[in-house]
Amino acid sequence: MRKLNIIALDEDPGAIAAHLRDAGWDVQVATDLPAARQLQRQAPPQPLVCLLLMRQAPLAQLADIEACMRYWRQAEWIGVCGPSALRNAPLRDLVLNYLFDYHTLPVDLAHLAHTVGHAYGRALLRAEQAGSTRVNDSLGMVGASTGIAQLRWHIRKVAANNAPVLIGGESGSGKELAAQAIHRISARADGPFIAVNCGAISPSLVHSELFGHERGSFTGAVSERRGLIEAANGGTIFLDEIGDLSLDLQINLLRFLQEKTISRVGSARSIRVDARVVAASHLNLEKAVAAGRFRQDLFYRLNVLTVVVPPLRERKGDITMLAEHFFRQCVADTSSRLEGFSQQALAAMMAHDWPGNVRELFNRVQRAVVMTDRRLIAAVDLGLAGEPARIQVGLDSARTEAEREAIHLSLQRVGRNVSQAARELGVSRMTLYRLMEKHGIALDMK
Numbered sequence: 001m002r003k004l005n006i007i008a009l010d011e012d013p014g015a016i017a018a019h020l021r022d023a024g025w026d027v028q029v030a031t032d033l034p035a036a037r038q039l040q041r042q043a044p045p046q047p048l049v050c051l052l053l054m055r056q057a058p059l060a061q062l063a064d065i066e067a068c069m070r071y072w073r074q075a076e077w078i079g080v081c082g083p084s085a086l087r088n089a090p091l092r093d094l095v096l097n098y099l100f101d102y103h104t105l106p107v108d109l110a111h112l113a114h115t116v117g118h119a120y121g122r123a124l125l126r127a128e129q130a131g132s133t134r135v136n137d138s139l140g141m142v143g144a145s146t147g148i149a150q151l152r153w154h155i156r157k158v159a160a161n162n163a164p165v166l167i168g169g170e171s172g173s174g175k176e177l178a179a180q181a182i183h184r185i186s187a188r189a190d191g192p193f194i195a196v197n198c199g200a201i202s203p204s205l206v207h208s209e210l211f212g213h214e215r216g217s218f219t220g221a222v223s224e225r226r227g228l229i230e231a232a233n234g235g236t237i238f239l240d241e242i243g244d245l246s247l248d249l250q251i252n253l254l255r256f257l258q259e260k261t262i263s264r265v266g267s268a269r270s271i272r273v274d275a276r277v278v279a280a281s282h283l284n285l286e287k288a289v290a291a292g293r294f295r296q297d298l299f300y301r302l303n304v305l306t307v308v309v310p311p312l313r314e315r316k317g318d319i320t321m322l323a324e325h326f327f328r329q330c331v332a333d334t335s336s337r338l339e340g341f342s343q344q345a346l347a348a349m350m351a352h353d354w355p356g357n358v359r360e361l362f363n364r365v366q367r368a369v370v371m372t373d374r375r376l377i378a379a380v381d382l383g384l385a386g387e388p389a390r391i392q393v394g395l396d397s398a399r400t401e402a403e404r405e406a407i408h409l410s411l412q413r414v415g416r417n418v419s420q421a422a423r424e425l426g427v428s429r430m431t432l433y434r435l436m437e438k439h440g441i442a443l444d445m446k
């Protein structure tokens with residue numbers, strides 16, 4: 001039964017409660033805030049409408065009312081107030097920040113019942129959204145766009161194999177996360193995952209860091225040391241920014257890929273190592289090969305299985321979900337009063353191009369959570385105020401993206417049964433097959 005709580009602060013709730021009960025609502029009434037808190041403690045988290053009834057602005061209780069509203073986040077709130085109450089500025093703020101809608105006394109009961117119905121519909125949507133923003137599957141990736149669905153599909157495919165993987169994608173798009181996911185669901189999951197940023201190690205040290213060294217092999221080598229590739233034995237070595245490796249080291253790496261053995265610096269002894277190489281680069285390695293900066297033979301060895309992480313601007317459908325995810329992470333250990341993002345902040349995030357991709361989104365949300373004093377993060381807190389609200393995509397590409405999304409979701413919903421999906425989408429099976437081909441959607445794609 002649809003649940004409705006009435007918190008009546010200074011007004012008899014009798015007529016309203018009776019009318020709504022008659023209309024089929026499961027109504028509970030609290031006549032003060034302690035009683036409301038009692039209801040809160042008993043209520044399981046479920047879609048709910050709360051009606052706040054007050055003839056006068058309850059000035060002394062505003063902070064407690066606000067706390068109550070924050071606690072009952074899953075509820076939609078409706079105010080019913082006396083005609084003069086809204087002249088009070090703090091109450092006006094509360095109404096604007098928290099309420100779905102408000103009515104003034106004397107109330108039109110039929111109209112109020114209508115509003116309550118809408119609010120409940122919204123509470124249901126909110127509950128569904130809360131469920132879907134928790135999409136954070138076994139791969140540890142948040143997102144439900146077609147782009148991320150394809151990425152998950154590719155990851156599952158390459159994880160089942162043992163050949164090297166080359167991950168492409170812009171900086172901050174999630175290449176390392178993809179590499180971790182490949183490792184985590186591969187047969188090597190119990191072994192180590194070692195991540196190395198080849199561009200971040202000083203050129204004079206990178207050889208010994210990767211391959212290890214024998215004692216006395218160079219000044220400072222006071223004892224023998226295992227390299228990172230050896231440390232990844234039985235697991236996966238993730239070589240980020242592989243394009244930054246010198247041509248000399250590229251030869252050593254090629255030898256490792258071909259022979260599965262390495263030699264430490266200062267030793268001719270071959271050591272057998274069973275580590276899967278997953279490499280990433282934000283540069284186009286084919287161009288680096290053409291420019292003579294990357295060995296062609298190594299490129300071919302690495303380029304057996306490829307995974308491309310799409311930039312965030314090409315999967316804007318994931319932005320809200322990622323932002324909510326990072327928001328929850330960032331507020332988890334704080335006593336923050338923050339509620340989430342304002343509509344204007346969400347719009348600004350959708351309009352932004354995200355040159356720094358997901359990492360930029362995380363950084364902006366983290367900074368906003370720390371810096372803002374507001375209850376809802378505004379565009380300015382994210383450093384996105386003043387960006388022109390451009391229409392990022394033309395209508396054609398928006399339509400194409402919507403079509404792809406609809407097909408993908410429908411296939412998912414019906415267990416990838418093409419006939420059923422075609423019926424649901426209102427097209428013939430042949431048309432659906434044609435559209436799937438157009439959008440690169442495979443039947444075994446998850």
Ligand SMILES: Nc1ncnc2c1ncn2[C@@H]1O[C@H](COP(=O)(O)OP(=O)(O)OP(=O)(O)O)[C@@H](O)[C@H]1O
Pocket residue numbers: 140141142143169170171172173174175176177178240282322358359362
């Ligand atoms: N789909 C996702 N879901 C949740 N977090 C994500 C997702 N994609 C990326 N991230 C997070 O964004 C940040 C950047 O991701 P990551 O380090 O994997 O990017 P990268 O492409 O390897 O960056 P770089 O090219 O600079 O090395 C990390 O904190 C990562 O956990």
